[in-house]
Amino acid sequence: MIYLNLVNELICVLCWGITIRLILIRHLNSEIKVARFNMVAFVLMLVNLAVVLPIFAFLLKNLPSQSVSWQSALIVTTIDVLSTFNLILFCVFSCCTRLRKCPATVQDFLVLGAAVKHGQVPPVLATRLDKAINCWKTHQSAKIIVSGGIVQNAKTSEAEVMAAYLIAHGIPARKIICETQALNTWQNLAFASQLIKSQETVVVTSDFHVLRARTYARKMGLNWSFVSSKTPWRYCPLTFIRDYLGIIRDHWWVFCGSTLLLLLVELILK
Template identity: 35%
Template sequence: MNVAGGVLPVAAGVALLVFAVRMAREPRRLSNAVWLGVALLLTALWLLRTAWHLEWLTPVLLGLLGVVAVLVALVLPAALIANGVRMWRREGRSAGNLLSLGLGAGLVTLEALAFAPLGRWGSAVVAIAAVLAGYFGFLFLSLLVYSVVYSRLGRRGGFDAIIVLGCGLDGDRVPPLLAGRLDRAIRLHTREATPPLLVVSGGRGPGESVSEAEAMHGYLRERGVPDELIRREDQARTTEENLRFSAGLLPADARRVVAVTSNYHVFRAAVECRRLGLPFHATGSPTASYFLPSALLREFAALILHYRRTTIAACVLIIGAGVAVTIFA
């Protein structure tokens, strides 16, 4: 027991040190989020174990664990389902808008099956699904925490160029989500002694009468940004294309470049910059609170797909271990 008590703080310290070193070398790595999550988890386990041996804290800990259990088992699924219904009504029935609804329904189903008499193999399948849910939940929370950390690290000024990533139009009008990105870019632009170049990026999508770049250009001009400081990239349809095509419009001496997007999209944009070999960082604009859960889930799914080999390997390992335990138990 004493050995375990000594191992946990050492392991937490090692994980935190690895995280700090890797972040200092390259903050745009997804693995940074994992190392931070491991460090925080080990620290929490160490503190929990230490506090558990203090008799006066035991009732408090039991109460906190009960609250956490209720939040995870009841409040979280209900909140996700409610958010999914709201997204359905306000943003349409696209697959991305229904992610929170689907996840909430999935959690409710998993919890119901945990109490059902399913037999040996049925219970094993539910247990494996619960472990997978825990694994992805850990990754999601780690990414969420590190995204907040990353957003506080970036350069605050001294930019040579600012790239604004598009996110869709309402016909030919700039919707609130895109307006937030443009307003953030304008604030960054106007605070510089020498105003940097602005590159607006986005092609013309289904149901749009003009390209995103054209609509964004008009928005900036209406707010006093000089035309000679705006360049339009009107072919991109994905984040990768936004960044790659916009990089081709930058002057050769533009070394300090920031990509402006929404706050939920900042870290994935930064990871994409690194993957493309672009020395850009990202910053974000605020997003409506009701939109965040589904948006964050979309970003998480996209990042997981970027690292699909690792994801598949982890899932195979978890499933294989579950099957082995069921066979030999």
Template identity: 30%
Template sequence: MQLAIVPCIFIIVGVIILLKERRSFFGGMSFAFGGLFLTLILLMMGLIKLGEISATSSTLVILIVYALFPLIFLGICAFFIFNTHTMQTKEGRSVTAKLSALLGVNLLITIPLFFYLLSVGTHHISVWLFSFLMFVLLSDLLFSFLFTCYLFYSWMYQMIPSKKKVDYIITLGSGIRSEEVPPLLKSRLDKAIEYYHKNPNAKIVVSGGQGADEPVSEAFAMKKYLLSQQIPEAQILVEDQSTTTFENMTFSKKIIFDDWKIKDHTPTVLFSTNNYHVLRGALYARKAHLKAEGIGAPTALYFLPTALIREYIALLTQYKWFTVSMILICLISVIWSVLPI
């Protein structure tokens, strides 16, 4: 039970931070890490207790550990690998389309190799090579586990729907190829329209500039779609200069507060994007000092793995201190446990 103290500390720290600010990356990851780590510990303890009950229970534990778990692991890897084929079929070949397969192959190699090295130790290779390989594999496994934590935090963040009266709904733009909005952007606009009908006095801010390969600004195409859905033009505000999510939030904030008439009262703001992008959007809104919660539009299942991996990589890049800290923890762990001090 002493091992369970560590994840409980992470959970408590995460809860304290999230109660103060639910858009805290550190708070969310701390809570998710502690929760998932504690679940693994309890599962392990449960299997040990089950194995001690009887010979039949021991056989069941062996089947779970050596048959069921490996099958689940292989199934997950296979899903990620074959998902790339679906992505390339529907969205075309690109580097990002291969992210899903890279994750599947990575897990397929890293986890077995990690346990193999643990079993053979330094009997067949030098201590330095063993230490280097363990550092690389441990870092890989930690960031893979943190990806699971990120998925849990992202899901958890969206589980609390906004029921407040809404004054403004920012719709974040995405790439367009013509004046017509593509399915991904349409889903964001439809989610904004859904909340607009619940708050008919709200204004929708369409946010997105014009990329080098786009015929018009994303905001122009979004406004055109909203007008076709009988949204009054007076209820649409246009922000057509942004090129990043952070700029979406920063420029939209200025437009909102320039338009807001009740100066002694802060407007209630939502932003609409796809479900995989809600968490990062919320973190950028916090960075822009905009009090806004996200609402997520549904995304095709085949698109989700690649999109979520891309979001995770973007967050690791954004929070460099977090990434560096995790690498240092892996390095210290290897030095402490393997190398002679």
């Protein structure tokens, strides 16, 4: 039992550790690697959910109560259960954001940037721009602000690449405003807010990105609406997990407090 617990804890750490390592590899030079890494992340999370957690449940039931192994299993299980359960909730919420329709009155659309490759719009960013285009067709008096600066020694900013994509898909250049300084989501919203004076603004971003972006907007006092685009399946695992971990990073005290509270309740009930 003790060895099974150690092995299971190791597998748990590897599942999350390898996934985080894959997330940190931001720039892949082939779509084959992108698909492979996302599939690996999906399999690791599936192993965690279908194998690791059930084994932990078995161990907590059969290990000697209050032993070191039992306490170790309880701590790791609690952290893993909270992390996995909240990830599932986050994925469900993100998918549900696709149901939100564009408001009846819009003066500005803000499309949040994402990394571009060799001056080309990657698939995840393309879905955001396509969503903005579809929304703009019913609000053609609105402006489209594209936000994103120059990252990773690129020659052109994300905003300029996004603007070229919009023009190529029929959006008049006079309707596009480029914000070319932002390097992250917070800056996207902060810098764009200096260009936008109307509260009738719709932020367009990916489904996995809505919760974090909307949280930032509320902190800035921006009462903007959000609509989301559907993320291509082959990009879902790592993009969803990355933004989920970003939310935990931003609200680590909530996660730590919830973990300690749950541990306390479990010890009392035991």
